[in-house]
Amino acid sequence: MTTLVEGKHAGHFLVWEAFRDYTRETITIASGTLEPGTVLGKITASGKYAAFAPAATNGTETAVAVLWGRADASGGDAPAVAVVRGPAVVNRHDLVFAGTPSGPEIAAAHADLLAVGILVR
Structure with missing residues (x-):
């Protein structure tokens, strides 16, 4: 019997958001x-x-x-959609971090997201 593995879907991390036209850009x-679900920073x-x-x-x-x-921005800049503000709630287990951040670094990222209204549960 073939085992099927389902990948991540767009928005799979989202538990709740107030209005998609407000929280996403x-x-x-x-x-x-x-x-999907990658935690992002903004290049100043x-x-x-x-x-x-x-x-x-x-x-x-x-x-x-x-x-x-x-x-996919491997060949240069790419447009995408992101949750950039709350009120929104996301599932901590579905967030993706590049590299291998430490526990305190992940906790700091969760606090940063809360500052923009994205609550990590």
Whole structure:
């Protein structure tokens, strides 16, 4: 019997949001191939988004959004949709972090998201 494995779906991490037209925006991903639910930081110099990187000093060290669907910016900037503000509730187990952030770095990202109204449960 064949075993089927279902991948991540757009918005799978979302538990609740007030109004999708308020909490989501079209953004620009600067680099990388990112999965739905990836925690994002905003590059200060360009206003573009990239995966949250706690050791960075370009703005992506602060979590500010969660990627809605898959985005492929491996060949250059790519448009995407992200939850950028609350009120919204997301499932902590469905969030994707690039690299291997430590427990305290993940906790800090959760606090950063709460600051923009995205509650991690």
